[in-house]
Every structure is written in C-alpha cells, then in structure tokens.
Amino acid sequence: xxxxxxxxxxxxxxxxxxxxxxxxxxxxxxxxxxxxxxxxxxxxxxxxxxxxxxxxxxxxxxxxxxxxxxxxxxxxxxxxxxxxxxxxxxxxxxxxxxxxxxxxxxxxxxxxxxxxxxxxxxxxxxxxxxxxxxxxxxxxxxxxxxxxxxxxxxxxxxxxxxxxxxxxxxxxxxxxxxxxxxxxxxxxxxxxxxxxxxxxxxxxxxxxxxxxxxxxxxxxxxx
Amino acid sequence: xxxxxxxxxxxxxxxxxxxxxxxxxxxxxxxxxxxxxxxxxxxxxxxxxxxxxxxxxxxxxxxxxxxxxxxxxxxxxxxxxxxxxxxxxxxxxxxxxxxxxxxxxxxxxxxxxxxxxxxxxxxxxxxxxxxxxxxxxxxxxxxxxxxxxxxxxxxxxxxxxxxxxxxxxxxxxxxxxxxxxxxxxxxxxxxxxxxxxxxxxxxxxxxxxxxxxxxxxxxxxxxxxxxxxxxxxxxxxxxxxxxxxxxxxxxxxxxxxxxxxxxxxxxxxxxxxxxxxxxxxxxxxxxxxxxxxxxxxxxxxxxxxxxxxxxxxxxxxxxxxxxxxxxxxxxxxxxxxxxxxxxxxxxxxxxxxxxxxxxxxxxxxxxxxxxxxxxxxxxxxxxxxxxxxxxxxxxxx
Numbered sequence: 190x191x192x193x194x195x196x197x198x199x200x201x202x203x204x205x206x207x208x209x210x211x212x213x214x215x216x217x218x219x220x221x222x223x224x225x226x227x228x229x230x231x232x233x234x235x236x237x238x239x240x241x242x243x244x245x246x247x248x249x250x251x252x253x254x255x256x257x258x259x260x261x262x263x264x265x266x267x268x269x270x271x272x273x274x275x276x277x278x279x280x281x282x283x284x285x286x287x288x289x290x291x292x293x294x295x296x297x298x299x300x301x302x303x304x305x306x307x308x309x310x311x312x313x314x315x316x317x318x319x320x321x322x323x324x325x326x327x328x329x330x331x332x333x334x335x336x337x338x339x340x341x342x343x344x345x346x347x348x349x350x351x352x353x354x355x356x357x358x359x360x361x362x363x364x365x366x367x368x369x370x371x372x373x374x375x376x377x378x379x380x381x382x383x384x385x386x387x388x389x390x391x392x393x394x395x396x397x398x399x400x401x402x403x404x405x406x407x408x409x410x411x412x
Numbered sequence: 413x414x415x416x417x418x419x420x421x422x423x424x425x426x427x428x429x430x431x432x433x434x435x436x437x438x439x440x441x442x443x444x445x446x447x448x449x450x451x452x453x454x455x456x457x458x459x460x461x462x463x464x465x466x467x468x469x470x471x472x473x474x475x476x477x478x479x480x481x482x483x484x485x486x487x488x489x490x491x492x493x494x495x496x497x498x499x500x501x502x503x504x505x506x507x508x509x510x511x512x513x514x515x516x517x518x519x520x521x522x523x524x525x526x527x528x529x530x531x532x533x534x535x536x537x538x539x540x541x542x543x544x545x546x547x548x549x550x551x552x553x554x555x556x557x558x559x560x561x562x563x564x565x566x567x568x569x570x571x572x573x574x575x576x577x578x579x580x581x582x583x584x585x586x587x588x589x590x591x592x593x594x595x596x597x598x599x600x601x602x603x604x605x606x607x608x609x610x611x612x613x614x615x616x617x618x619x620x621x622x623x624x625x626x627x628x629x630x631x632x633x634x635x636x637x638x639x640x641x642x643x644x645x646x647x648x649x650x651x652x653x654x655x656x657x658x659x660x661x662x663x664x665x666x667x668x669x670x671x672x673x674x675x676x677x678x679x680x681x682x683x684x685x686x687x688x689x690x691x692x693x694x695x696x697x698x699x700x701x702x703x704x705x706x707x708x709x710x711x712x713x714x715x716x717x718x719x720x721x722x723x724x725x726x727x728x729x730x731x732x733x734x735x736x737x738x739x740x741x742x743x744x745x746x747x748x749x750x751x752x753x754x755x756x757x758x759x760x761x762x763x764x765x766x767x768x769x770x771x772x773x774x775x776x777x778x779x780x781x782x783x784x785x786x787x788x789x790x791x792x793x794x795x796x797x798x799x800x801x802x803x804x805x806x807x808x809x
Contacts, residue, residue: 241803244722246721246722246802246803246806247803266726266727267726267727267728270721270724270725270726270727271724271726273721273722273723273724274723274724274725275724279722279723281806285715285718285719285722285806286719287716287719287720289421289424289425289428290421298720298723299723299724301417302720302723302724302725302726302729303724307416307417346723350724
C-alpha cells in the first residue's frame with residue numbers, strides 16, 4: 190500500500206428514477222508517484238466518473254480509495270476540498286480559467302484557498318508562468334490568449350500548489366494538433382524533469398501512446 | 413488573505429456589470445435615503461423646537477380667555493379686569509412676572525398709506541416675559557400710561573421704510589382715529605408657537621390706550637413667567653380656580669412650552685413611524701432586488717463556482733465570496749442613500765429655516781441597516797452557490 194493512488198473495488202452507481210445505472214463495476218487501479226499515465230476509453234466507458242472520483246469531486250458508491258495511504262472516500266466535504274487543494278491539480282479540456290482574472294491571478298487561485306500571503310502568491314505564480322513559458326502574458330485576461338496559451342496557464346495553475354497528481358481531462362481536446370503536441374511536450378517535460386505524477390484522460394490514441402502507461406477502461410472496468 | 417481577495421473580486425465583478433449593479437441598489441438607496449432623511453430631519457425639527465425655548469425659557473404659561481355668555485343673558489357679567497391681574501400676582505407666589513395684553517385690529521396708516529399688521533396693547537412686562545429686544549428708541553414704560561406712544565415690530569418698520577420713512581422715532585402713524593408717536597423699534601423677533609401673535613408684524617401700544625382705540629377692547633390674554641422649577645401643571649389649576657372665582661363664566665385656554673414640545677414630539681413620532689414604515693418597505697424591496705441580482709449572478713457563474721471548488725474552495729469560501737458581493741452591493745446603495753438622505757434633510761432644514769446640524773447616528777443606522785440587508789438577502793443566493801455540485805457545473809460544453 191505504498192502507491193500514490195490505490196483504488197480497490199470501486200463501484201459507482203447512479204440512481205436514475207427507478208433505474209440504477211452502474212458506471213463503475215469494481216475498478217482496481219494503482220498509480221505510483223512519478224507516473225505519466227493515460228486513461229483511455231470510449232465515451233460512456235466510465236472514464237469521467239473515474240476521474241471525478243480520483244479527483245475527489247465525487248465519492249464512490251462502494252470500494253476504497255487510498256490517496257497517499259489515507260482512506261479518502263469517506264471524508265467530509267470540507268476535508269475533500271482541502272485535499273483537492275493540496276493533492277490534486279486539475280487541467281480541463283476547455284481550460285476553465287476565470288474570465289475576469291488575469292493569467293497571473295488565475296494561476297495564484299489555489300494558493301489563495303490555502304491562505305498564502307499575497308506577495309508570495311504573486312511571486313510563485315510568476316515563477317510558475319515562467320515555467321510554462323507564459324511569463325510575458327501574466328497581465329493578460331484569458332480572452333486575450335490563444336487556446337494553447339490558456340491551457341499553459343491552466344497547467345501552471347494546476348502545478349502551483351505542488352500537488353501529488355495532475356489530473357488532465359482531455360487536455361488537448363480543444364486544441365489543434367500542433368498545439369496539442371506542445372502541451373504534451375510540456376507534460377512530458379514536467380514528468381521527466383520534476384517527477385510530477387500526471388494522469389491524462391483521453392480518447393486520442395496518439396496522446397495515449399506518448400505515456401509510459403496506458404490504462405484502458407471499458408464498460409466500467411479496467412481491462 | 414482570502415477575504416481581501418474576495419473583496420477585490422466582488423468589486424471587479426460589480427463594476428463589470430455597472431448598470432445591473434446600479435439598478436439592484438436603487439431600492440436600498442431609496443430605503444436608506446428615506447430612513448436617514450426622516451431621522452435627520454426629525455432631529456432637526458426637535459432641535460429647532462427646543463431652540464425657541466432655549467432663548468425663551470420653559471417656565472412660561474400663556475392664558476387666553478373669554479366670557480361665556482349665559483344663555484338667559486340674565487347673569488351678571490363679571491369680566492376679568494386689569495386690576496385683578498395685580499391681585500392674581502399676589503395670590504400666586506411662584507408667579508414672577510405677568511404681562512396682560514389685548515389684541516386689536518384697526519386700520520393703520522402712515523402718511524396716507526395703509527400699513528398691514530396688528531395692534532397689541534400691553535404693559536412694560538411683556539418685554540421681559542417674551543424677551544423683546546429694542547433696536548431703536550425704547551420699549552413701553554409705566555410712564556406711558558395713557559400716552560399715544562407706540563412701538564413697532566420689524567416688519568412694520570420695513571413697511572414704513574418703503575414709504576420713505578428714514579428715521580422712525582418721533583414719526584406719527586394713524587391707528588384708527590388716533591395719531592400715535594413712534595417711541596421705539598423692536599429688533600427682529602424669532603417667532604414661536606408659545607406667543608399667539610407675531611411681534612414683528614405688530615404695533616405695540618400702552619395697555620390703557622386700548623379703550624381709546626376701541627370701545628370693545630377687553631382684556632383677553634396674558635403671559636406669565638414663573639420661578640425656575642415651578643410646577644406649571646399645578647399653577648395652571650391654581651390660576652383657573654382663582655379666575656373662576658372672580659368670573660365664573662370665564663373660559664380659559666392655557667398654552668405652555670411643555671405642552672407645545674410634547675405635542676411636537678407626538679407629531680414627530682407619528683411622522684417618524686410613517687416614514688420608518690415607508691423606509692422599511694423600500695429596504696425590503698431593495699433587499700429583494702439584491703437577492704434577485706445575486707441569484708442571477710450565481711446562475712451565470714455556475715462554471716466559475718465549479719472551477720473554484722475543483723481547485724480547493726470549500727462551501728464556506730464560496731458562500732463568503734457571494735455574501736461579500738451582496739454586502740458591497742447593499743453598502744454601496746447604503747452610502748449613496750446616506751448621502752442623499754443627508755442632502756434631503758439639509759434641503760428640508762434650508763426651506764424650513766431651521767439650523768442644519770449633521771447628526772452622526774442616522775448615517776450610522778443607514779450603513780448598519782444596509783449591511784444587514786446585504787447579509788440577510790445575500791445569504792440565500794450564496795448558500796445556493798455553495799451547495800452547487802462541482803461535477804455538474806463543470807460538465808458539458
């Protein structure tokens with residue numbers, strides 16, 4: 190039980206009126222620290238549900254989830270919020286930057302919820318923007334940035350809190366192939382140079398092929 | 413840290429939707445403005461009322477009276493005469509000064525030009541009781557007695573000036589069929605509700621000349637000044653008893669500063685209640701406006717809420733983000749409302765010729781109430797935002 194993420198017999202059942210919809214049917218999965226893994230599966234395979242559970246946005250109906258050896262599936266909401274803040278960095282398909290904030294402010298947001306001092310937030314946000322090659326756009330609003338640039342800012346936001354794992358949900362889904370590749374290169378660099386654990390959910394085999402490990406999910410089970 | 417940033421964010425947010433924010437705060441603005449205006453001008457009115465009596469004193473009583481004619485007309489009339497006034501003073505030891513006076517209306521003119529005003533036939537004591545100031549010449553003295561001397565108020569003086577009279581002392585004016593010599597001009601007299609007549613608009617003559625001016629002149633008023641701390645209510649009873657003994661058919665009407673202040677306070681309370689009610693209703697409507705706009709804001713920012721939750725915001729911080737926004741909105745309305753309210757009370761004071769003071773309490777109440785409205789009506793939308801499920805808000809393009 191020394192894995193970073195240890196899922197055991199995870200089930201997720203949605204109640205739809207009188208019917209039950211079993212989305213995850215007992216997932217067994219462990220992810221080690223420092224992995225670059227892809228979760229690949231068709232739509233409806235349950236990969237989004239799995240990602241939500243790993244990302245602590247949702248709880249499994251049954252099964253256990255150990256994150257750094259801590260059972261997290263039964264923690265209260267407030268505790269989950271705190272863990273999301275410290276352990277998880279999300280990267281979304283459509284970037285999800287806050288439109289009214291500058292790139293710099295967007296990057297600093299996770300630290301804000303930790304109560305970090307303003308000056309330190311600013312300093313670290315700048316460093317992080319430099320890291321993803323966006324330092325020159327610090328004062329730009331998301332609407333002034335291209336898709337690839339926005340995704341870099343989003344990755345900086347995911348990284349700033351030194352999370353245990355980066356969860357990227359179709360991170361290249363809204364980008365053209367050239368930009369997609371740039372983003373993938375960034376992920377690979379972060380993984381190789383800094384040992385960041387990255388889980389990428391995708392349906393794009395080309396993206397998955399670039400990861401050390403490919404996890405196939407089908408009909409709610411890891412195959 | 414989080415709090416100050418929430419504050420900044422709320423601010424940017426509201427500014428980015430200027431018109432909407434402004435419309436949302438209108439209700440609060442009107443509510444606060446009316447609360448502030450009403451409390452402020454209420455205070456100003458009370459101050460003004462008290463101001464009258466600060467100069468005049470409150471140890472005063474005024475009596476008007478007349479003979480009630482007996483129905484069969486058989487009963488002998490026993491009018492209350494000037495002579496008896498002196499006896500009254502002896503009978504009531506707390507009575508310091510008594511000033512009987514008779515009000516008369518006669519045609520008055522100077523050099524053929526009619527003068528508008530009233531004649532008051534009085535004794536020298538009037539000066540002390542209602543605090544008259546002499547601007548030129550002198551006031552009635554006991555030596556005047558039956559002399560055709562008169563003393564004019566400021567308005568009368570101005571009327572004479574318009575007729576080209578530069579130096580009024582010694583000038584003669586016609587009162588009825590008699591010619592009176594002006595012996596004094598009174599300084600402008602602050603009108604008050606205690607003394608029935610407006611001195612500025614009056615020509616004062618020695619009381620004994622009243623019978624020369626009109627056959628029907630009859631003593632019907634006096635004003636009294638008592639020792640400090642005299643019990644006015646008890647004295648009122650004593651005076652009534654004394655006068656009824658002499659003249660059983662007398663009808664008496666008393667007026668005291670205390671009565672006047674009480675009735676003003678009463679009026680003020682009714683007024684305050686009414687305006688307070690209006691103010692509360694507009695604050696309620698304003699609060700609903702704030703709630704409405706916050707609900708719209710929550711709906712529009714579902715995704716933002718989801719993102720914030722995903723990166724670690726818990727319910728409490730989402731809630732405080734929206735409550736702070738509601739408070740800023742309400743407070744902004746409150747500040748504008750306080751400014752407008754103070755402005756309104758200033759205008760009221762200006763047009764009512766009251767002295768304007770800036771009271772601290774009404775604006776404070778205004779701020780406090782608007783913040784309370786913000787918290788109260790901002791809570792539900794904020795709670796709704798905090799409860800949103802991040803998965804649902806982040807799902808789907």
